[in-house]
Amino acid sequence: MAVYSQKAFKNLCSIASTMRGAPKIPIVILVMVCMAAIFAPLIAQHSPTVGSLSDRMMPPFWAKGGSLNYPMGTDALGRDILSRVIFGTRISLSIALLAVFFAGSIGTTVGLVSGYFGGPIDVFLMRMVDIALSIPLILLAIILAAALGVSFTNIIVVIVLLLWPYYARQVRGETLSIKERDFVPLARVANCSHTRIIWRHILPNVVPSLLVLATLQAAFVILVESSLSFLGVGIPPPAPAWGLMVGEGRVYLASAWWLSFWPGLAIFLTVLSMNLFGDWLRDRLDPKLRQI
Amino acid sequence: MQRYLFGRFLQTLFSLFVLLTIVFFAARLTGDPVALLAGEIATREQVEKLRAYYGLDKPMHVQYMLYLSHLARGDLGRSIVTNRRVTTLVVQRLGASLELLGAAVLLSLTAGLVTGVYCAVKRGYRFDLLGRIFAVIGQSLPVFWLGLILMLVFAVWLRLLPTSGRGGLSHIILPAVTLGCGLSAGILRLTRSSMLDILSTEYIKLARIKGLSELIVIWKHAVKNALIPVVTYFAVLLANLVAGAIVTETVFAWPGFGQLLMQAVIHRDFPLIQGIVLFVGSFVLLANVLVDILYTFLDPRIRYE
Amino acid sequence: MEKRITSLLEVENLKTYFFTRRGVIKAVDGISFYVKKGETMGLVGESGCGKTITGLSLLRLVPEPAGRIVEGRIIFEGEDVLKKSPTEMRKIRGSKISMILQDSMTSLNPSFRIGDQVGEVIRLHGMVRGRTLLQKVIEALRLVRIPDAEMRIRDYPHQMSGGMRQRVTGAIALSCQPSLIIADEPTTSLDVTIQAQYLRLLKELQEQTKTSLLFITHDFGIVARMCDRVAVMYAGKIVETAETRDIFDNPLHPYTRALMSCLPKIEVQLKILATIDGQPPELGDLPPGCPFAPRCSEVSEKCWRYYPPQTVVGRDHGVSCWNVHQYQNGESNRGS
Numbered sequence: 001m002a003v004y005s006q007k008a009f010k011n012l013c014s015i016a017s018t019m020r021g022a023p024k025i026p027i028v029i030l031v032m033v034c035m036a037a038i039f040a041p042l043i044a045q046h047s048p049t050v051g052s053l054s055d056r057m058m059p060p061f062w063a064k065g066g067s068l069n070y071p072m073g074t075d076a077l078g079r080d081i082l083s084r085v086i087f088g089t090r091i092s093l094s095i096a097l098l099a100v101f102f103a104g105s106i107g108t109t110v111g112l113v114s115g116y117f118g119g120p121i122d123v124f125l126m127r128m129v130d131i132a133l134s135i136p137l138i139l140l141a142i143i144l145a146a147a148l149g150v151s152f153t154n155i156i157v158v159i160v161l162l163l164w165p166y167y168a169r170q171v172r173g174e175t176l177s178i179k180e181r182d183f184v185p186l187a188r189v190a191n192c193s194h195t196r197i198i199w200r201h202i203l204p205n206v207v208p209s210l211l212v213l214a215t216l217q218a219a220f221v222i223l224v225e226s227s228l229s230f231l232g233v234g235i236p237p238p239a240p241a242w243g244l245m246v247g248e249g250r251v252y253l254a255s256a257w258w259l260s261f262w263p264g265l266a267i268f269l270t271v272l273s274m275n276l277f278g279d280w281l282r283d284r285l286d287p288k289l290r291q292i
Numbered sequence: 293m294q295r296y297l298f299g300r301f302l303q304t305l306f307s308l309f310v311l312l313t314i315v316f317f318a319a320r321l322t323g324d325p326v327a328l329l330a331g332e333i334a335t336r337e338q339v340e341k342l343r344a345y346y347g348l349d350k351p352m353h354v355q356y357m358l359y360l361s362h363l364a365r366g367d368l369g370r371s372i373v374t375n376r377r378v379t380t381l382v383v384q385r386l387g388a389s390l391e392l393l394g395a396a397v398l399l400s401l402t403a404g405l406v407t408g409v410y411c412a413v414k415r416g417y418r419f420d421l422l423g424r425i426f427a428v429i430g431q432s433l434p435v436f437w438l439g440l441i442l443m444l445v446f447a448v449w450l451r452l453l454p455t456s457g458r459g460g461l462s463h464i465i466l467p468a469v470t471l472g473c474g475l476s477a478g479i480l481r482l483t484r485s486s487m488l489d490i491l492s493t494e495y496i497k498l499a500r501i502k503g504l505s506e507l508i509v510i511w512k513h514a515v516k517n518a519l520i521p522v523v524t525y526f527a528v529l530l531a532n533l534v535a536g537a538i539v540t541e542t543v544f545a546w547p548g549f550g551q552l553l554m555q556a557v558i559h560r561d562f563p564l565i566q567g568i569v570l571f572v573g574s575f576v577l578l579a580n581v582l583v584d585i586l587y588t589f590l591d592p593r594i595r596y597e
Numbered sequence: 598m599e600k601r602i603t604s605l606l607e608v609e610n611l612k613t614y615f616f617t618r619r620g621v622i623k624a625v626d627g628i629s630f631y632v633k634k635g636e637t638m639g640l641v642g643e644s645g646c647g648k649t650i651t652g653l654s655l656l657r658l659v660p661e662p663a664g665r666i667v668e669g670r671i672i673f674e675g676e677d678v679l680k681k682s683p684t685e686m687r688k689i690r691g692s693k694i695s696m697i698l699q700d701s702m703t704s705l706n707p708s709f710r711i712g713d714q715v716g717e718v719i720r721l722h723g724m725v726r727g728r729t730l731l732q733k734v735i736e737a738l739r740l741v742r743i744p745d746a747e748m749r750i751r752d753y754p755h756q757m758s759g760g761m762r763q764r765v766t767g768a769i770a771l772s773c774q775p776s777l778i779i780a781d782e783p784t785t786s787l788d789v790t791i792q793a794q795y796l797r798l799l800k801e802l803q804e805q806t807k808t809s810l811l812f813i814t815h816d817f818g819i820v821a822r823m824c825d826r827v828a829v830m831y832a833g834k835i836v837e838t839a840e841t842r843d844i845f846d847n848p849l850h851p852y853t854r855a856l857m858s859c860l861p862k863i864e865v866q867l868k869i870l871a872t873i874d875g876q877p878p879e880l881g882d883l884p885p886g887c888p889f890a891p892r893c894s895e896v897s898e899k900c901w902r903y904y905p906p907q908t909v910v911g912r913d914h915g916v917s918c919w920n921v922h923q924y925q926n927g928e929s930n931r932g933s
Contacts, residue, residue, distance in 0.1 A: 134307050134531065134580055136532075142557060147319055147562070253443065264437030272428065501696045
């Protein structure tokens with residue numbers, strides 16, 4: 001037991017030192033978003049889906065007619081926008097996590113196999129990747145939504161289809177270079193199976209750059225999902241998806257700008273924080289990567 | 293070079309087939325393609341006509357052949373709502389979309405390239421810092437939100453520009469800026485990093501050793517090489533540009549194919565949706581090949597292999 | 598010393614420092630030397646000793662903003678280069694002083710044909726165009742013995758071999774008839790057989806055109822073959838300078854002697870290849886005094902604290918060492 005806690009402590013210390021110099025504001029924002037997602041029912045003052053019609057179209061608290069009860073104002077159905085934005089974090093984060101997880105898994109597997117085995121498998125898989133990357137996925141997203149309807153699952157499937165090639169490409173590149181290093185042929189000599197080599201030797205070295213990619217992709221996912229929701233082919237109403245909220249508020253732009261403004265701001269700040277953090281992560285890990 | 297282009301061409305053909313096939317199956321996945329293709333208020337004889345046209349009672353491979361033969365003749369079916377030929381509708385809209393795309397690309401290329409070059413040259417100074425901040429903001433802004441905010445500020449509050457529609461120069465500014473923003477941010481970053489690499493090369497040192505003025509060193513020697521990765525970036529970007537165009541056209545009611553597409557979605561006009569997806573998708577694939585050809589002209593190393 | 602009368606280039610106490618976040622790196626720390634008209638001067642030392650930066654400093658092309666020439670005078674053809682305006686400098690570069698860089702694959706722009714690259718510098722300084730320009734380009738290529746010059750001008754750099762490319766960089770350097778060419782390790786990236794060819798070509802051209810040559814290298818063998826005089830650099834300082842003959846016959850500075858002993862000599866059978874103990878110093882972290890002190894076999898207390906001034910021994914043989922008097926009598930130190 002003592003050994004485990006020592007190890008854990010050591011790990012924490014190394015994480016802490018790795019995090020030195022990290023961009024503070026983006027991390028604070030991201031932590032806030034996560035907290036909001038986890039504790040939404042506790043933080044939000046009102047229901048995100050049920051509104052009070054007598055309080056519809058109220059402006060933010062500093063304007064005439066606004067109130068601190070609804071700090072960001074209310075929408076056409078009298079729903080509190082702040083509460084909806086808070087609950088919206090759940091949607092954005094869960095889609096980001098799920099999409100990145102699935103796309104990352106598929107893409108990494110393809111990349112590892114392709115890079116490690118090479119030959120015709122590699123050629124074939126990379127052709128698939130190129131084809132997947134050249135077709136504008138948004139068109140397919142729209143047509144699939146039109147055919148099969150909009151739903152949470154559908155949008156995840158579409159985004160995963162959009163995302164996996166990026167992982168495949170990057171992982172393949174890394175696998176190719178790792179494969180050249182000494183310990184791989186050595187492992188083969190020691191009669192390790194291919195799976196074992198990939199799992200224990202190659203994969204751990206690929207993880208750092210995967211983390212960077214995942215962070216940046218998460219930001220991308222949120223942008224894609226919100227665009228699709230804005231257009232009406234993403235998350236269906238009455239869910240408090242940020243993109244959807246912006247879309248719904250569009251009609252009232254001139255008279256009630258806050259309907260579209262706040263959810264859009266939430267998207268922007270979240271994506272910005274993820275991008276800044278991911279960039280910093282990449283700069284931090286890159287020189288280290290070369291030292292391995 | 294011939295071999296390289298031929299390979300790319302083949303690949304494009306494959307991509308095209310993948311696109312066509314996915315679209316083909318999209319309608320038929322639901323189990324009741326008739327409802328999709330005929331619309332909700334079709335009469336019995338309309339339904340019969342469509343069934344014959346698409347071959348819906350025949351086996352799948354026959355349907356597919358029929359589908360391909362329609363496409364070969366440029367027949368994309370008819371819109372449910374207006375009963376006009378889809379091909380005609382799409383072609384009508386093409387001009388507007390090209391105008392928007394062209395303006396956005398032009399704007400972002402100019403802004404992105406010039407700023408990127410300057411940031412690299414003045415690395416570490418304030419301009420560089422501002423440029424990089426702008427770049428990361430530009431890539432984090434949701435296109436639709438940016439469009440709405442710009443519209444709100446410039447058209448509604450300040451009344452400087454029109455809110456929507458296509459017309460003269462004043463009409464295209466906001467949509468072009470909206471669409472071009474993310475694009476220019478990407479170009480800026482890429483140009484900057486590309487230029488930074490190039491500015492530390494030996495041949496730039498030699499250019500200075502020759503006694504050339506700094507202006508020529510940068511704009512003649514450095515930029516030409518820096519453009520190469522930017523062009524490659526374009527190929528990747530084209531798909532994203534389509535998404536941005538659809539959103540921008542929706543926000544600004546710009547009469548391009550994007551707006552047509554979203555209207556078709558609202559009206560559940562499936563044949564129109566299908567037609568637009570096919571048309572635009574193929575267009576993008578073709579553009580990709582053109583970009584590749586352009587790339588070979590920029591990089592002599594590829595040309596002479 | 599006879600330098601004042603006929604020297605083309607006189608460097609006095611040149612200091613080029615780099616100002617980085619980690620501190621000041623004194624890449625060139627107070628060096629002085631001169632180059633006479635028509636002679637080949639060698640600048641020799643390990644990598645990192647500051648010889649390349651010296652070459653760049655002469656052209657005032659030290660990488661900014663980190664690098665800066667902080668002190669010194671560079672008198673070229675009677676005028677201080679450091680006092681010239683950017684426009685005047687640009688007139689000098691390429692036409693009066695030019696440079697040959699080490700790796701021809703990276704020093705030629707991959708996107709331009711070599712005819713254009715040679716023509717560019719001729720056009721800039723010679724103000725010629727059109728057919729005259731073309732003629733001059735072909736002449737320049739012929740001068741460096743590139744066969745089929747008229748065909749070759751349309752080639753791109755990657756279509757040529759390494760040796761050919763390095764001749765092109767030579768053509769660029771020679772095309773405007775400069776008074777001084779700085780050659781920065783021009784043969785390091787060439788095959789050994791091509792190296793000899795190239796050096797011979799350089800020597801012939803130099804004699805033909807009476808251009809002065811500042812030859813920067815780490816290879817004493819090349820120095821023996823090419824240079825009339827040589828200066829040995831270590832950690833940003835010139836530790837010894839003399840005519841080539843004298844340096845080989847009578848190396849005085851412990852560093853020079855150590856370098857000499859590293860050269861495998863045919864007549865001596867060596868069991869173990871000699872090396873110099875220790876590592877080249879961190880230029881940002883130099884102690885006061887002589888930078889070679891940590892590795893010197895003759896080091897004394899004084900060496901750590903004060904940098905020795907230059908002592909002149911015999912005819913034009915300068916050395917900066919506190920312990921040089923021990924070898925003053927020209928004792929041969931070969932094969933030690």
